Amino acid sequence: MRALILGAGAVGGYYGGRLVEAGADVTFFVREARARLLAEHGLRIESALGGARLDVRTACDRQALAPFDLVILSCKAYDLDDALETIAGAVGPQTGVLSLLNGLVHLDRIAARFPRATVFGGVARISATLGGDGIVRHFGVLNRIDFGARDGGADARLEALRDFFARTPVDARLSAEIEQELWDKFVFLATLAGITTLMRASVGTVLATPAGETLILRLLAECEDIARAEGHAPAPEKFADFRAELTRPGSPLKASMLRDMERGGPTEGEHILGDMLARAQRAGVAAPVLEIAATNVRAYEASRASAG
Template sequence: MRILVLGAGATGGYFGGRLAEAGADVTFLVRPKRARLLAEKGLRIQSPHGDAAFPVKTVTADTLSGHWDMVLLSCKAYDLDESIKAIAPAVGPESAVLPILNGLAHYGPLDAAFGPGRVIGGLCHIFSTLGADGEIVHMNNINRITFGERSGGTSARTEALAKAFGPAKCETRHSPEIMQEAWEKYVLLAPLAGMTCLMRASVGTIMATGDGEAIMREMFEECAAVASHAGHAPRPEARDLALGFLTQKGSAMTASMMRDLEAGGPTEGEHIVGDMLRRARAAGLAAPLLRTALTHLQAYEIRRKG
């Protein structure tokens, strides 16, 4: 299986790098500056699961040619349109696209660009960033990638991908219920992003306030109701896990969206919180906390853009 990874950043670079390290046929589609750095120093990973540094194959937009069996797409939601344009030449009749973006709103544009049959379901759990010299820094023990056919079950192409990931130094979940898993991640992520951005504080700080836990639980229930209406009510174990993260006293956890906001950059607010609110409204569900969180993020974007 020939695999093309868009970018070599903190997420795509990590999972693509673990695949390449394990012997898979992986090529990274990167900008010229990143290609030069990778040629000079290789792809470098610092991780509790093992540090690594090794040469990798790269292409740029100018040198991209031919079709790949699998295209791994990892980008911020606000870069999705440009990312679709970047990978389009690599997607042929037999290609598959595996997005590991947050949320669910990206499936519409991807289906429109490539057809639903070419887009499989995917998500990941990892806390990583790029270091000062372009190295990938993995900051905790979680490094899971999950994928499967959106229609349910498995297929030859997802089996082949699972085989490629088999020896890699990351946790792989080949799921026959990928959309259930995607919704369960989404109902954790949306209140985490909404609340930590709204309060400009970590989970632990929010829990230390008088009503923080109650408000966090209320926002979670708004999101869980949306998932239930879509036919993907969180399973008991997923509900317990999510609420455990969202209400953990002393936790330093924040959403990456809050870190983007505090850095003064664009956020995935419309893609995560906004999409959840639009789904709630379409279902006729009240979601006052999602409404408040999105208004806050929209006001931030208006101020940021001047």
């Protein structure tokens, strides 16, 4: 199986590097500067589960791409349109596209752009970063990835992906219920992003205020109601996990969306909060805290746009 990974950053670089370790036929589509760095130093991973320095194959010219068996997307949602144009030459009728983006709305956009390809759902659970020195640094030991066909059916490409990961430290799971996995992460992330961007603070800091826990749980309940209206409410034990994680005193947890705002960059606000709110409105589900959180990020994006 020939796989193309768009980018060699924190997520794509880590999971792609582990696939290379296992002997998979992987090509990374990267910018020329990143390609030069990879050619000179290799793909470097630092992790408590084992570091690596890997010689990898790269591509930089989107016009020269030919169809692959599998294309893996791990970009930010605000880069999706450019990403889809970048990989267009790599996607043929027999290609599978595995998305590791947060949320759900991107799956329909990918399917609309490549109607003859097969779009798979994926959820990456990892804390990693790409350093200025080009090293992918993995924090902690969590490095789970779930993927599957949206209809729950079997697919030889996903089975091959699972088998390659089985030779690595990655906790890879081929799921027959990937839609529910995507919804579970969507509910948790919309709550986390909504409350931490609205308050410009970590979960622990919000909890230290008199009404902090009440607001977090109201937002979590709203997102759960929306998921239930769409037929994908989290299981009770999953919801209990979310509640525990979002009400842990002193927690430093904050959404990457807040970090994007803190550095003045673009956010996935519309992709996560905007889409969740749109689903609430279509279903007639009241979501006042979510509406305020989405408006907050929309106002931030409008200010960025007016400032050029």
